[in-house]
Amino acid sequence: SSTIKEISENWLGKATISMQTEGRSRGQSESYNQNTQRLGRELDAARQRLSVLRELEKNMDGYQNSVKVVMRAAGARRLRGIIGPVSAILKVEPGCEVAVETALGGALQNIVVENEAAAKAAIALLRNDNAGRATFLPLDTVQRRGPNREEEALAKLPGILGYAVDLIGFKSEAENAVRFLLGRVLIAENIDAALAAAKAGRYRLRVVTL
Secondary structure, eight states, X not given: OHHHHHHHHHHHHHHHHHHHHHHHHOOSHHXXXXXXXXXXXXXXXXXXXXXXXXXXXXXTTTSOHHHHHHHHHHHTTSSOSEEEEHHHHEEEOTTOHHHHHHHHGGGGGOEEESSHHHHHHHHHHHHHXXXXXXXXXXXXXXXXXXOOHHHHGGXXXXXXXXXXXXXXXXXXXXXXXXXXXXXXXXXXXXXXXXHHHHHHTTTOSEEEEO
C-alpha cells in the first residue's frame, strides 16, 4: 500500500543516504568503519521493521479501515501501547469458532490497548487522519466480568461446555479485556441446552451454541 511504500522509502532512503554521507565526510578509517557499522545496523533494523509492516498488511484483510490505520501506525511506532484487535489476541479451539464469533460480534475488531492514554492517542490519530472510528479497550480501566458463585454451577449443566473465557486461549496481558467480553458467556452444544441454562441463570447470562 502507499503507506508501506512511504515508510519503506523514508527509512531505507534515510539510512542509505546517511551511510553515503558518512563515508565521504570521515577522513579517518577507524571512525568511518564505526559509523558504517552503526548505520548498517540501522539499515538492517529498518528492513526488519518494513518486513513486519508488510506481514501486518497481509494479515489485516477483513478489518475495517480504522483498525488497519491504528495497527499500521503502531507497527511504524507512531503509536505506543497498542496490543491489537480482539480477534488477533484470541486462540479458539476447533469447533468453538462460530460460538465465540457469535458472542463477540463487532467486538472482534475492538482494539485492546495498554492504558487510557494509548486509546486517546489512537483516537486523536484517527481524527487527524479522518480515518473513521474504532472501539478501544484500555486495560487499566476495563472491568473484567465473571459469574458469581451460584452462576459458576451453570457450566456443569448437561450440554454446557463451559464459560467461553475458559475455552479459549489469549494473550495473558489482555486478560481483563477478554474477561470483560466473554466472562459471562456460556457455550452450549445445542439450542435445548442453551435454553435450559439461560432459564436456570434467570436470563442474566448470555448463552451461545456451537
